[in-house]
Amino acid sequence: xxxxxxxxxxxxxxxxxxxxxxxxxxxxxxxxxxxxxxxxxxxxxxxxxxxxxxxxxxxxxxxxxxxxxxxxxxxxxxxxxxxxxxxxxxxxxxxxxxxxxxxxxxxxxxxxxxxxxxxxxxxxxxxxxxxxxxxxxxxxxxxxxxxxxxxxxxxxxxxxxxxxxxxxxxxxxxxxxxxxxxxxxxxxxxxxxxxxxxxxxxxxxxxxxxxxxxxxxxxxxxxxxxxxxxxxxxxxxxxxxxxxxxxxxxxxxxxxxxxxxxxxxxxxxxxxxxxxxxxxxxxxxxxxxxxxxxxxxxxxxxxxxxxxxxxxxxxxxxxxxxxxxxxxxxxxxxxxxxxxxxxxxxxxxxxxxx
Numbered sequence: 001x002x003x004x005x006x007x008x009x010x011x012x013x014x015x016x017x018x019x020x021x022x023x024x025x026x027x028x029x030x031x032x033x034x035x036x037x038x039x040x041x042x043x044x045x046x047x048x049x050x051x052x053x054x055x056x057x058x059x060x061x062x063x064x065x066x067x068x069x070x071x072x073x074x075x076x077x078x079x080x081x082x083x084x085x086x087x088x089x090x091x092x093x094x095x096x097x098x099x100x101x102x103x104x105x106x107x108x109x110x111x112x113x114x115x116x117x118x119x120x121x122x123x124x125x126x127x128x129x130x131x132x133x134x135x136x137x138x139x140x141x142x143x144x145x146x147x148x149x150x151x152x153x154x155x156x157x158x159x160x161x162x163x164x165x166x167x168x169x170x171x172x173x174x175x176x177x178x179x180x181x182x183x184x185x186x187x188x189x190x191x192x193x194x195x196x197x198x199x200x201x202x203x204x205x206x207x208x209x210x211x212x213x214x215x216x217x218x219x220x221x222x223x224x225x226x227x228x229x230x231x232x233x234x235x236x237x238x239x240x241x242x243x244x245x246x247x248x249x250x251x252x253x254x255x256x257x258x259x260x261x262x263x264x265x266x267x268x269x270x271x272x273x274x275x276x277x278x279x280x281x282x283x284x285x286x287x288x289x290x291x292x293x294x295x296x297x298x299x300x301x302x303x304x305x306x307x308x309x310x311x312x313x314x315x316x317x318x319x320x321x322x323x324x325x326x327x328x329x330x331x332x333x334x335x336x337x338x339x340x341x342x343x344x345x346x347x348x349x350x351x352x353x354x
Contacts, residue, residue, distance in 0.1 A: 004106035004277050011102045012224065012274040020270070023199050026087055030080050030195045034188055037076035038179045042172045044069045049154070049164045057158045062151065070147045073184075077146070077191075081139040084195060088125035088135075088202045095206040096121055103214070103275060114213040116206065124205050125198075138194055146187040153183050196268045203272070204263035211245055211275065218245040219278040220252055223262055226270045227304045229312045235262075235271045236316075237336045239301040242276070256336075302332035320345045324352075 002010070048065040096116050104113055125135060150171050157167035173182025211221065225231050225239035242252040249258040262271035305313060305325075313322040317335070324330045329352065336342055343351065 005275075007106040008102060008277070009274050011105075012272060015098065015102070016224070016226070016270075016272050019199075019203065023196055026199060027192050027195050030084060030087075031188055031192060033080045033083060034076050034191060035179065037072055038172055038184070041069055041072050041076075041184070042168060044072055045154075045168050045171060046164060049167060052158070054158055054161070059155060062155060062158075066147075066151060066154065069150065073146055073150070074143050077139055077143040080191065081136060084139075084198060085125045085135070088198060089122070091199065092121050092124035092202055092206050095203055096210065099207060099210040103210075103217070106277065107217070111217070113217075116209045116213055120209050121206070124202050135194075135198055142187060142191060142194065145190070146184060149183050149186065193267050197264075200263035200269055204261055207263075207273070208247070208261070212247065215245045217278055218275045220276040221245050221249070221273040222276055224272050224274055225262075225301055227301060229308070229316050231301065231316075232266055232269070233336075233342045234259075234265050235269065236301045236332060237342075238262075238265075238271070243273075245275070305332065318345065321348065324348070 045066075048069055051065050052061060100113050100115070104111075107113075153171050154167055157170065162170075169182065171182055172184055173179035179185065211218065220242040221244075223235075223238045223241050223243065225235040231239075238256055241254055241256055243249040243258050244252060249261065251257065259265055262273050263269050265271065305316060308316075310322070310326065313325060316322070317325055321330070321335060325332070330348065334343075334351070335348065
């Protein structure tokens with residue numbers, strides 16, 4: 001029978017896979033909100049451009065004529081923001097229930113868990129700092145950035161004597177390409193990053209709140225990174241490392257700092273952490289998700305990377321470092337300083353005495 005730590009570990013990995021699928025669905029729905037505005041923006045842009053005489057073109061006149069286009073774009077981002085906050089609020093409630101039920105299932109029936117205060121969950125989507133700002137600030141900045149790109153593209157088009165059709169295509173994109181070839185698509189990609197990161201932040205926020213409320217039950221938390229060639233350098237070195245369950249989280253048995261933590265360490269961070277119960281040992285066996293299927297839980301990112309083709313190792317580490325890695329002259333840990341900062345190839349060679 002699996003131990004409590006094993007059950008939590010297995011459930012956490014499965015949950016991470018489920019959240020990835022859920023995240024993809026949310027992104028698709030949010031981007032649909034922006035996509036629906038494309039036709040209206042295209043029509044408004046054509047009308048605005050028709051009112052501008054190329055011979056008397058000025059930036060001031062352009063600003064005035066693009067007001068309706070900016071309003072449509074702002075309305076689309078505003079609708080996305082409202083929908084996303086509602087989604088995050090519901091998600092926070094779900095995530096809190098999942099955390100509680102998962103840990104409860106690994107404990108004897110006599111144990112009771114502290115609930116996350118309602119006001120904490122209510123603030124998950126709005127009050128939590130989000131990559132240096134609040135979510136609503138990021139949505140506002142996305143709107144303004146999209147407007148600046150559009151204004152500059154139109155101005156460049158007039159300067160280059162392009163036709164209205166050419167300018168519209170550069171801004172909105174073509175229907176044949178599903179509008180993916182216009183400069184507004186840049187904003188869509190950025191919006192996707194915001195949505196994915198917001199979901200990761202919310203999951204981490206709830207996870208942290210649950211851990212704080214029940215910290216007496218846990219000996220440590222263990223960082224879990226996704227095992228594939230898209231895993232970031234900061235997450236690779238932290239994979240499998242232990243930290244204190246209380247904040248500020250401190251390293252256990254190493255010096256690599258926690259920083260913002262899994263899910264918030266960088267944009268679109270896919271890492272998470274699992275709880276280590278206080279009444280059990282720190283060694284447990286289970287399975288982890290990877291792009292090649294289930295692997296033993298004791299396999300670290302470094303172990304997993306050794307099993308991948310040389311081309312993937314080169315992609316992840318860079319050719320020079322990957323060569324040293326394949327020659328067993330270095331381990332993945334050797335690629336970083338004691339505090340988890342990546343070393344350059346030159347720094348690594350000096351470290352090895354080459």
